[in-house]
Amino acid sequence: LDPNEYVAKTFERIRKHEGKIKAFITIRDEQNILNEVKQSIKVNGRLSGVLIAIKDNISTKGIRTTCASRTLDNYVPPYDATVISKLKSEGAVIIGKTNMDEFAMGSTTETSYYGPTRNPWDVTRTPGGSSGGSASALAAGYVELALGSDTGGSIRTPASFTSTYGLKPSYGTVSRYGLVAYANSLEQIGPMAKNSSDLALLFSVIAGNDNKDATTINFNSPYPVSEVSIKGLKVGVLLDVMNNSDPEVRSIVRDFLNKMASEGAVIGETELGMVDYVLPTYYIIAMSEASSNLSRYDGVRYGYSTDAEGNWKEVFSKNRGEGFGREVKRRILLGSFILSAGYYEQFYIRALKTRRLIRDSIERLFGKYDVLVSPTSPVLPPKIGEVIDDPVKMYAMDIATVTSNLAAIPSLSLPAGFYNGLPVGVQFMGRYLSDTLLMGISLFMENVT
Numbered sequence: 001l002d003p004n005e006y007v008a009k010t011f012e013r014i015r016k017h018e019g020k021i022k023a024f025i026t027i028r029d030e031q032n033i034l035n036e037v038k039q040s041i042k043v044n045g046r047l048s049g050v051l052i053a054i055k056d057n058i059s060t061k062g063i064r065t066t067c068a069s070r071t072l073d074n075y076v077p078p079y080d081a082t083v084i085s086k087l088k089s090e091g092a093v094i095i096g097k098t099n100m101d102e103f104a105m106g107s108t109t110e111t112s113y114y115g116p117t118r119n120p121w122d123v124t125r126t127p128g129g130s131s132g133g134s135a136s137a138l139a140a141g142y143v144e145l146a147l148g149s150d151t152g153g154s155i156r157t158p159a160s161f162t163s164t165y166g167l168k169p170s171y172g173t174v175s176r177y178g179l180v181a182y183a184n185s186l187e188q189i190g191p192m193a194k195n196s197s198d199l200a201l202l203f204s205v206i207a208g209n210d211n212k213d214a215t216t217i218n219f220n221s222p223y224p225v226s227e228v229s230i231k232g233l234k235v236g237v238l239l240d241v242m243n244n245s246d247p248e249v250r251s252i253v254r255d256f257l258n259k260m261a262s263e264g265a266v267i268g269e270t271e272l273g274m275v276d277y278v279l280p281t282y283y284i285i286a287m288s289e290a291s292s293n294l295s296r297y298d299g300v301r302y303g304y305s306t307d308a309e310g311n312w313k314e315v316f317s318k319n320r321g322e323g324f325g326r327e328v329k330r331r332i333l334l335g336s337f338i339l340s341a342g343y344y345e346q347f348y349i350r351a352l353k354t355r356r357l358i359r360d361s362i363e364r365l366f367g368k369y370d371v372l373v374s375p376t377s378p379v380l381p382p383k384i385g386e387v388i389d390d391p392v393k394m395y396a397m398d399i400a401t402v403t404s405n406l407a408a409i410p411s412l413s414l415p416a417g418f419y420n421g422l423p424v425g426v427q428f429m430g431r432y433l434s435d436t437l438l439m440g441i442s443l444f445m446e447n448v449t
């Protein structure tokens with residue numbers, strides 16, 4: 001495609017739909033992008049001249065990076081995240097920064113300081129979150145590739161709600177250097193795309209060891225990823241997660257499983273076992289880590305400043321009081337409470353122990369099954385405003401997704417079908433470092449459905 005035409009077409013689409021969708025927080029200048037695309041197609045990279053949308057919690061040198069928070073409203077990072085350097089060295093061109101829940105805390109992209117992103121399939125509904133801007137940018141046809149981050153489902157839920165593909169990679173396969181931290185022990189940057197092949201390409205570009213992130217490991221993801229025939233694949237359906245899902249969602253996932261069975265997969269029924277514990281465990285750990293990570297936004301070292309006069313406590317409270325939104329404050333308060341003397345053992349230590357039990361029980365299931373399957377989300381995409389005032393309802397949307405973050409294993413969401421015009425995603429979890437297998441299965445199923 002001619003660069004002029006490619007960039008012009010892309011911006012035409014954005015101008016037409018973005019007023020409604022609001023996938024981006026920041027869109028770069030069209031002329032600058034065109035120049036970069038022209039430069040980049042001259043070099044031989046795997047993503048030469050390809051436009052990509054980046055979630056706004058990933059540091060981009062010279063491009064505002066807000067985390068959808070007032071506290072970082074005018075923050076321009078002086079450096080690139082490792083994933084961004086990798087993308088650039090393969091010739092990708094950043095088109096802009098996508099909307100998200102504030103500091104990635106949420107499941108609907110509604111906690112953003114800049115207002116909600118809408119689902120291109122039905123603009124009265126949310127695209128899921130927190131990487132909802134990236135997912136909507138894909139579904140609206142702006143771009144073919146996007147990056148998200150996933151702490152407890154933030155790549156997979158939006159993928160599911162927008163009929164796109166998203167991978168939460170095995171912990172340690174992708175560098176978190178330059179990712180604004182929410183909950184370090186749980187989160188990974190990951191690829192989002194409109195098909196399995198692009199997903200695998202993007203993953204192979206961003207994966208790998210990084211000496212700026214000590215938690216990374218040496219991992220090479222092959223591309224092109226080969227289709228995995230699912231004949232004989234041992235698939236464990238997580239009935240307890242299924243039973244926590246709405247019947248509409250369940251029926252689409254059942255249909256998908258029947259297709260897998262007719263392709264020769266061996267479908268067995270099993271249970272996660274600790275399904276009542278995964279959400280409390282996840283939220284206790286996530287909020288604890290969040291309260292610690294967010295202490296740096298005091299308006300002095302980092303973040304929004306009110307220029308208030310007074311003693312440290314007064315200034316600090318005012319800066320943080322105005323800089324953060326409700327959901328972020330709720331988590332800082334709960335996280336600080338959980339970590340305080342007297343409650344630390346009762347909540348935090350107990351959650352760490354439960355996390356270990358959940359990992360062990362998953363480990364046992366992989367003795368019997370190659371992959372574990374469930375709906376990605378227990379519900380259809382909610383209407384804008386439907387869950388945002390009910391945190392417990394919002395947290396419950398993560399029932400299927402948080403387990404793989406707790407267990408450090410890979411998990412992929414792919415489109416299973418539609419219910420009344422609304423996308424439904426199916427989620428696969430695999431053994432640690434089986435990311436390539438999951439993408440191979442995804443590719444196979446994409447070609448038969």
Ligand code: GLN
Nearest residue numbers: 104105106151152153154
């Ligand atoms: N909804 C979950 C949360 O709010 C997950 C978000 C995420 O993965 N960043 O913590």
